[in-house]
Amino acid sequence: MAILGLDIGGANIKAADGSGHAISRPFAIWQVPERLPDELTQVFQSFPHTDRIALTMTAELADCFVTKSEGVRFILEAVESSLNRLDLARNTATSGNPTDGADRIFVWTTDGHFVGPRLARDYVRKVSAANWHALATWCGDLIPAGSGLLVDIGTTTTDIIPLVAGKPVPVGLTDIGRLQSGELSYSGVWRTPxxxxxxxxxxxxxxxxxxxxxxxxxxxxxxxxxxxxxxxxxxxxxxxxxxxxxxxxxxxxxxxxxxxxxxxxxxxxxxxxxxxxxxxHRLSGALERVALRLPSKCENVIVAGSGNFLAFQMVYENRHTSSARIVSLAEQTSPEIASAACAHAVAQLATRPEMVAPAST
Incomplete structure (x- = not known):
């Protein structure tokens, strides 16, 4: 069964099939939210054999939505609509019967597993901006022992996630908690004024x-x-x-x-x-705060995102991480997958039955 990972952000849509094909498309949802279904339809055309969607999102924070709950509902409806379009086109070509796209959409939560669209609408705080958690969960396999960090610098934000024994152990689970802890900084290498x-x-x-x-x-x-x-x-x-x-x-x-x-x-x-x-220097201050909370010496650092050049420099300069083994996600996978890392992560996680089983309702 072909699984497509989707990471729908406020400025970009990223998709990956978990087996090496990944794309990133710029899309400013706050300007034209009504175009989201059409944008997703174009994304799906690049992955015509998709059977299931593993979804994560950050676009619910866009100011075209009054609340995050409104944003989550809008995004889920757009994904369902676009998946149904894909099914209709595919079934028309094969004379098959259309199915309900909602039955094949799974949404990542900060509880560490997927839920279906109905529960996702109720678990707004757990599905909102949960892409970092999916990436950290998947990246944990790269450093299964000891203490480490994931440093993901993107176009808009920086995530610094503590990992212990291959598991993310963040202080904050919501945007506001992560901003307060230093695990999230609204500073990236492209869009920051x-x-x-x-x-x-x-x-x-x-x-x-x-x-x-x-x-x-x-x-x-x-x-x-x-x-x-x-x-x-x-x-x-x-x-x-x-x-x-x-x-x-x-x-x-x-x-x-x-x-x-x-x-x-x-x-x-x-x-x-x-x-x-x-x-x-400002981002290095956040790195220092998070590294200080690790229970033991930082042995490994995973570097990811379009700003990995900045992450490398920060890690080399910091006294807590300068001697750590550095794992480049771009080198471990490919530049295309690294730029759509959260989408790739949810696609991979959705193949694990233990992470999908509680989420089918």
Whole structure:
């Protein structure tokens, strides 16, 4: 039976079949939530033999929904609708009988198992933003003994999850609890506004306050520093212009209310380096907090996400993790799977009967 793992976020939809095929699609759900079923239908077309869906989500937090409960219901209905479309097309082609998509959807919870859509609607706090827990549960197999950490830095957030004997042992299970514990930081390598990284930056003989506007994001500093490759076709930037160094120069200059005629490229590059250092030091503080709570020396660290270059640097610099064995998820699997790691994780977990058995109702 073909299982498709789905991770539906606020800015991206990620899917993986658990056997090596994985995709990531940008989709800003807060802008056009009504398009979610169509987006999912396109995703399913890349996995035409799907029989079951293993689902996790973070998009319920998007501000197009008044409450998380509303968001969870909306997402579940969109998945059910899209799966039914796939079934209808497949059954029409084979003269088969359509089935109810809801019967084949399983939603990951922070209890460590799946539930069906009906229970998921009731367990809002347990299914909301549970993708990190699925990834940590699956990654635990890579370090089955001792104490370790999962450091997953993505486009928007950073997860630092303690692992003991191959099991996640977080202090927080909800977003607010994880923010308070340092296990979740709303800082990533792409979408984080630069005005949230630092209030001011060194400029010429002093410091300059940054504009409190979405003129530029962390993508721009990492582009300028050569840590994220340029992509002239990617327009998912603060100003809708390409993800190139030239456009990043303009965006970062605008953070100082300047343009390229008022501030040199070298000056912007210096500011980018300063902001990258600030972001790393702030995230390193969270790493320190979580590492200090481990019951024994940190022996292993799993590094994941599109910001793995930043995670590696943090781990090497931290006194608690510098001597640990580092496992790169991208090297253990593939860059495609690593970028859709939570989707891959739920697809893998859904093959384990003990994690699905209590969740069929």
């Amino acid at each position: 630069l005005c949230s990284v630092a209030h001011s930056v060194p400029f010429r003989e002093g410091y300059c306050t940054l504009a409190a506007e979405l003129f530029a994001t962390t993508l721009d500093i990492h582009l300028l520093l050569g840590l994220i490759p340029e992509d002239a076709h990617d327009l998912g930037t603060a100003d809708g212009r390409p993800a190139t160094k030239a456009a990043a120069y303009d965006r970062l200059a605008r953070m100082l209310c300047c343009d390229r005629h008022e501030i040199s490229y070298d000056e912007v590059l210096h500011i980018a380096k300063f902001l990258a250092d600030v972001q790393r």
